[in-house]
Amino acid sequence: MLKLVGPLIAVLALGPALGSCSLPPPDQPAAPNRMGRFLGLVANCGCSDIGRDRMLSDYPHAVAGRYTDKQIKDMHGYVDLGAHERFDNQVVICREACSQTCMVNSVAVPLGGRLSGDGRSCLVSERDLHLTEGYYSDSGGGLFR
16 A cells, blocks of 8 residues: 555656646647637528638638638638538537637627527637547548548
């Protein structure tokens, strides 16, 4: 029993330090690929009244100032994928995306779209953005058919 006390104390002492390293800071914008998919899902899922075509053409306005021009350009493919994805669990994907109302609003406001929830906006941060992985039932849970 005494042999376990030393390592246990070390683990307990390092736990908070290691745990804090695994989360990105709250003010770090979502990675461009994840932000792109989220933008596409906002349109695809009807989280606001911004349609797919409009999102694909105007999304740079929603992310201006938080990403470089190259990141915004590279984001287009992810916006397109999110705007057109149709997984077997799409209802769950959309429910999760649209439930993040302050993030949806941060996309809708610069594009003049309908606001949701209490109308409050917040940063679409890497730490707080939650996106459900898509799957197809008949392919064993993979991302692609």
